[in-house]
Amino acid sequence: MKAEIIKLLKERNGYVSGQELCGRFGVSRTAVWKVIRQLEAEGYGIEAVRNRGYRLVEMTDVLSGAEIESCMEGGLIGARVVYYEETDSTNTRAKVLAEEGAPSGTLVVAEKQNAGKGRRGRGWSSPPGSGVWMSVVLRPDIEPSHASMLTLTAALGVSEGIYRVTGIMPQIKWPNDLVLSGKKICGILTEMTTEMDTIQYVVTGMGINVNTPEFPKELKDKASSLYLETGRTWRRGPLIGAMAFALGEYYERFLAAGDLGTLKGEYESRLANLNRQVTVLASGGEYRGTCLGIDRQGELLVEREDGTVSRVLAGEVSVRGIYGYV
Numbered sequence: 001m002k003a004e005i006i007k008l009l010k011e012r013n014g015y016v017s018g019q020e021l022c023g024r025f026g027v028s029r030t031a032v033w034k035v036i037r038q039l040e041a042e043g044y045g046i047e048a049v050r051n052r053g054y055r056l057v058e059m060t061d062v063l064s065g066a067e068i069e070s071c072m073e074g075g076l077i078g079a080r081v082v083y084y085e086e087t088d089s090t091n092t093r094a095k096v097l098a099e100e101g102a103p104s105g106t107l108v109v110a111e112k113q114n115a116g117k118g119r120r121g122r123g124w125s126s127p128p129g130s131g132v133w134m135s136v137v138l139r140p141d142i143e144p145s146h147a148s149m150l151t152l153t154a155a156l157g158v159s160e161g162i163y164r165v166t167g168i169m170p171q172i173k174w175p176n177d178l179v180l181s182g183k184k185i186c187g188i189l190t191e192m193t194t195e196m197d198t199i200q201y202v203v204t205g206m207g208i209n210v211n212t213p214e215f216p217k218e219l220k221d222k223a224s225s226l227y228l229e230t231g232r233t234w235r236r237g238p239l240i241g242a243m244a245f246a247l248g249e250y251y252e253r254f255l256a257a258g259d260l261g262t263l264k265g266e267y268e269s270r271l272a273n274l275n276r277q278v279t280v281l282a283s284g285g286e287y288r289g290t291c292l293g294i295d296r297q298g299e300l301l302v303e304r305e306d307g308t309v310s311r312v313l314a315g316e317v318s319v320r321g322i323y324g325y326v
Contacts, residue, residue: 136204140202
């Protein structure tokens with residue numbers, strides 16, 4: 001009921017009467033009053049006027065399970081929302097939930113992570129109030145070898161969701177980072193559990209720097225946030241809702257095609273490294289070349305200096321720009 005009341009207050013220009021809320025949810029006025037008080041305690045600015053009802057007068061950056069649910073736009077992702085004020089890692093929590101039978105599309109969000117996960121075992125700083133730390137449980141009927149394509153699909157969804165809310169389109173640094181002004185604002189980590197040759201579930205985690213005001217000296221040249229790029233703070237609930245919906249759209253298209261063929265053009269239009277020189281850091285040694293885009297399986301196509309084209313598989317190597325991160 002709390003999420004529905006939040007959504008109704010957001011949608012209504014004027015007051016919502018207590019009587020209307022009682023009738024809609026089949027509860028007493030006391031029950032409605034208790035929910036309103038809970039919302040005020042969480043940070044919502046609500047005005048109560050006798051004989052008129054309740055009105056939302058201040059929209060602050062509240063993050064809670066009810067707030068996230070009120071921002072969901074439907075679709076495959078977010079039909080079930082699990083929220084933690086503090087946890088170790090949303091990917092870890094999502095995997096536990098998946099083992100317990102959580103359905104595909106379950107969305108796990110945390111205000112704070114104590115052990116956020118980055119690529120290649122690195123940590124991910126996840127302080128409260130600054131970003132969106134979320135993971136999605138997926139159960140795709142695909143070959144395990146195709147799971148890496150979900151990282152690219154997620155990058156498209158997050159990029160599109162941010163654009164729909166902010167009007168700013170982040171670029172994608174293949175395969176799993178989003179960048180603005182050449183600096184990283186989002187990292188994506190996909191983890192998979194299989195049984196024989198079948199995927200049991202995939203967990204895709206996303207960490208987005210939203211309202212982070214500054215970064216340590218060693219990260220200033222590489223990391224940024226929506227706040228630093230736009231000069232304003234953003235409410236994270238609507239961002240989560242938009243990203244979840246867009247991710248669901250791209251995920252459906254990926255499943256229907258069975259690969260990235262229908263998403264290839266859109267992905268390349270956002271590819272930060274397209275037609276630029278890159279350094280490929282592979283286990284067998286590094287080499288330079290020009291990024292030509294991706295193939296239907298999401299492998300990066302790099303034309304070497306001798307004219308040959310190499311296919312770079314996500315997860316095996318790192319790719320960097322010649323003169324910096326991108």
